[in-house]
Amino acid sequence: MPERNQAALDFLLSRRSRPAKTLSAPAPGRDELATILTAAARTPDHGKLEPWRFIVLERGALDRLAVLAKERGRALGKDDVDTGKAVSQFADSPLAVVVVESPVDSPKIPPLEQTYSAGAVGLSLLNAALAAGWGANWLTGWAAHDRAFVTEGLGLAPHERVTAIVHIGTEGSAPPDRPRPDLERKVTWLSA
Structure with a gap:
C-alpha cells in the first residue's frame, strides 16, 4: 500500500473557497506569500515550460484597478451592477494574485496543455492559501477578459x-458548505 498523507487528503476533501466579500485585512505578508506562491508553482507543467506567471496586487495597485474597472465599465456600456462588482472586486480586496497564462512557443507542447497548466497553478494557489490558514477566493469577471483593462x-x-x-x-x-457533484452522474468506469 502507498504511504497515505491523511492530513492532505482531509484538507482536499473538506476544502472550500471563502467568498471574497468576507475577506478583510490582514493579508499574508511578502514572506508568507512567497511560500504560498512556491507551493502554487509546483504544478503539472508538461515540458517544463512554465507557461504562466504571477502578478501580486497590493493595496495601491488594487485601488488603481478599481478606478480603471469603473472607467472600462463605462466605456463598454456595462450597467451599474456589473461595473460595481468589478470595482468592488479590487476596492474591497486586501490582496490579490493574478495568474497570467503566458504561452511559450513549443514544437512539442500544444497551447491547450499550457492553458491547463496555468489553470492548475490557479487551483494550486487557491489551495495553498487555504492550507496556510487564509481565506481565499478565485474570481475573474468581465474585467479580467477585457483586453484594454x-x-x-x-x-x-x-x-x-x-x-x-x-x-x-x-x-x-x-460560509456553509454548498452542494457537491453527484459522482454517480460524473464518473464512468471502463474495465475493458
Missing part, C-alpha cells in the same frame, strides 16, 4: 491572458 491595468503582453485572480485575506465568517 488587462493591458493597461496589468501590463499583459498581447499573447497573455488572465487565468485567475485569487483574493487572499482574513476570513470574516465561515
Whole structure:
C-alpha cells in the first residue's frame, strides 16, 4: 500500500473557497506569500515550460484597478451592477494574485496543455492559501477578459491572458458548505 498523507487528503476533501466579500485585512505578508506562491508553482507543467506567471496586487495597485474597472465599465456600456462588482472586486480586496497564462512557443507542447497548466497553478494557489490558514477566493469577471483593462491595468503582453485572480485575506465568517457533484452522474468506469 502507498504511504497515505491523511492530513492532505482531509484538507482536499473538506476544502472550500471563502467568498471574497468576507475577506478583510490582514493579508499574508511578502514572506508568507512567497511560500504560498512556491507551493502554487509546483504544478503539472508538461515540458517544463512554465507557461504562466504571477502578478501580486497590493493595496495601491488594487485601488488603481478599481478606478480603471469603473472607467472600462463605462466605456463598454456595462450597467451599474456589473461595473460595481468589478470595482468592488479590487476596492474591497486586501490582496490579490493574478495568474497570467503566458504561452511559450513549443514544437512539442500544444497551447491547450499550457492553458491547463496555468489553470492548475490557479487551483494550486487557491489551495495553498487555504492550507496556510487564509481565506481565499478565485474570481475573474468581465474585467479580467477585457483586453484594454488587462493591458493597461496589468501590463499583459498581447499573447497573455488572465487565468485567475485569487483574493487572499482574513476570513470574516465561515460560509456553509454548498452542494457537491453527484459522482454517480460524473464518473464512468471502463474495465475493458
